[in-house]
Amino acid sequence: MNKQEIKDRMDSLVEILNQYGYSYYVLDNPTVPDSEYDKKSRELEKLEKEYPEFAREDSPTQRIGGEPLDAFQKVTHETPMMSLGNAFNEQDLRDFARRAAEGVSGDITFVCELKIDGLAISLKYRDGRFVLGSTRGDGRVGEDITSNLRTIRSIPLSIKEAGTLEVRGEAFMPHKSFLALNKEREEKEEEPFANPRNAAAGSLRQLDPKIAAKRNLDIFLYGVGEWENSNITSHSESLDALHDLGFKTNKEWKRCKSIEEVLEYVAYWTEHRKDLNYEIDGIVVKVDSLDHQDELGFTAKSPRWAIAYKFPAEEVVTTLKDIELSV
């Protein structure tokens, strides 16, 4: 093959492997056997070694970056990443819904989402390339953990969107990965992680991306920070748009036309949360219309157009063994 044919072959391998990865990690619906993925991945790695000038930064072989960092750089969020106010019971939710309806013109609609118990993350894309990934930090300044986030296979390294797009989501560790990680730590007589959120946070705070890469983290995107070419008018449209751009969104979200529907959604997931293969610590209720969100605005800390209903803390069943140990 001549140089152009080699470059074309490498480009098509990147496209094919990224499409395989999207089906497997974002849609949870593998389209080819692992052997087919591995064969093409090995061919691409070989060509990238022989022709580094044609290697692309969105090649899946480049997900596990180079050397460990000495420290994380600070990142200032152009759009602050606020935190959610809390609701602890039905009355709190009814008060939130009433205040929101009073604060907007016209009929109000809500969107309910599962509250993923992980780490709030921002992903920035410029002209279709993943260029910056960061933690929430204090809401204004977070840490640049791009090299660790590149190892999360459900995060696309390139998208078909010109201009600047910044999306927000929750990085988390699925139950399966959490149990396997703690089993491995116990075998190595290391302290197990107390819960999946701590395990995800601990994994993303590693300076060596090779360690983060082994932790099988995942992410659900749930919002847009900055979107240069956006013409969306509601939160539910933005969830659909994120999905269409190739981001992993949580499929359990639901538009609710009344507080009664919100309360039904909360009751359902209070009971069925244990059927999920990831941890949730509540339900997020958001006003759907972006115009209504603008009318409601923010307090110093939180949006007035969203609230986090927190599940009651699960009573810890203390077994006799624990009591004996504690005496």
Ligand SMILES: NC(=O)c1cc2c(=O)c3cc(F)ccc3oc2nc1N
């Ligand atoms: N953990 C979550 O699953 C989750 C978290 C947030 C937020 O923290 C959040 C914070 C804001 F200021 C505004 C909207 C938000 O939406 C959110 N939506 C979610 N689904």
